Amino acid sequence: MTHALGTSPRPIDSLLARLRVPVISAPMLIVSGPELVIAACRAGILGSFPTANPRGEGELEQWLTRIEDALAQAQDSGEATAPYVPNLIVHKSNTRLDSDLAAIIAHRPPVVITSVGSPAHVLPALHDAGIEVWADVASVKHAERAMAVGVDGLILLTAGAGGQTGYANPFSFVRAVRAMFDGVVVVSGGQADGWSLWAAQALGCDLGYMGTRFIATHESNAQPEQRQMIVDSELDDIHLTNALGNGLQTNMMRKSIVAAGLDPADYGVEARPFTGMSGLPGDGEPAPGPKRYRDLWSAGHSVSGVKEILSVAEVVDRLAAEYEEARSRTFAR
Ligand SMILES: Cc1cc2nc3c(=O)[nH]c(=O)nc-3n(C[C@H](O)[C@H](O)[C@H](O)COP(=O)(O)O)c2cc1C
Incomplete structure (x- = not known):
């Protein structure tokens, strides 16, 4: 599962092609819970949450089972759901890393997102289980190191992203990484609408990454005042x-x-x-x-694109309409 430039189609491509819009509901401490993840996957986009959010003994296992049961039920009713993609914080301060890793492996989601550190420790076990590893990085040097470890995807944290942000300009960062990596590239930071997702793909990304936009949804675990502050900022x-x-x-x-x-x-x-x-x-x-x-x-700079509190399904409907409009306008020129 290494991705030098010029290799053949990637195993993940068929899954990405099934997404309604090319976006991940990004993992957010406290904010992303099962309701947000389930709503995102049912709306046809990848839904993520940090495995640090379920706190109690055995609670991660309960979350994983709950998410999978809800998605299986939706599929039984004829819905085309997207998969969930958990986020492992691989920083050395995460004392639960190995037990969270074992819980995830038992459930075999298609992809795990790693953040705040090198995925070297967790990657072999995930690959052995057939799970792709997408690592978040904030510099070209970190991207090169993650590639050397053998990641399948890179999430590029850029200036203006919510949470622990990057500092790089997205145009320069995406093009620098695309010049050396054929794996999945996701850009994080500044996106709140379908126009941005179309722009991200035009630049060479597979997916966009939206956190702030999903804080202001009914299904997030944000406090009511927090959602309203996103809209008011x-x-x-x-x-x-x-x-x-x-x-x-x-x-x-x-x-x-x-x-x-x-x-x-x-x-x-x-x-x-x-x-x-x-x-x-x-x-x-x-x-x-x-x-x-x-x-x-x-929250990130993308607050400027969040004008009201909606359900996740409504947000994804809007993203899809905007994405199509951006696409058709490009070709109408
Ligand atoms: C409140 C909040 C909490 C976050 N927590 C995490 C986290 O636990 N793990 C992680 O990898 N990224 C975390 N992030 C970063 C997001 O995954 C993503 O990179 C960011 O939200 C993208 O920028 P945007 O908010 O402008 O869309 C967090 C972001 C926010 C706003």
Whole structure:
């Protein structure tokens, strides 16, 4: 499963061709739960969630079973569903990595997305189980390292992405990676509509990656005020900081920092580290004050494209209509 340039059709192509629109509902800490994943897959797009979200003993297993049962039921009723693709955070701080890996392998989704580190540790076992590995990367150097490990896909984190963001320009990054990699390329950052997905494909990507757009859906685990803040924010309201995310650059909604009684000016790039933990239950001794992701909310520049709170099915309907419009306008010129 290596992908140098010029190789024959990829095993995943038939699955990608069945998607209604070329997009992944991106994994989001706290926000992505079974309802969001099931709704995404039923709407015909790939649905992802971080395996860190189910917290209790055996809860990941329950989530996986619940998602698979719901999708099997939908298929029995004649729906054409897309698969779910779990996200493993492979950073050394993830003490659950090996048990989460074993749970995923037992369920055999077609693809696993790895983030925040090298997939080297998990890739052999996933490949042995016939599961593709798509790794997120933020630089050409990281892309080369992931290719050397043998990944099947690369998710390119670019400037303006929600969560722990990239910094590269998407045009330059996609073209640099496409020049050396025939595997699946996914671009993350700045996309909220079907026009962007068409543009991503024109650039050479297989798929787009949307997080922020799916926060403002009825099925997300976001708080009501968080969804509304996405709708009420413009890209100018997105605040880049490395003081709120373990030192990694993270895009946050400025309004949520202010609402928590903090001054965004104190939390810039290279500002003092923030001690608040992730806000997930079971994350150790809570630090006093607001928690990032629970009270301080992340989102990307794509907030500018989110104008109302909708169901996932409605969002995907709109993405499909916009994608078709963008495509037909291109060929009408
Ligand atoms: C609230 C939030 C939480 C996120 N949590 C994760 C995560 O747990 N794992 C991960 O790989 N990416 C995470 N991301 C990044 C997304 O998967 C994706 O790269 C990003 O949302 C794309 O940019 P967009 O939000 O502008 O669409 C998160 C993003 C947001 C907004």
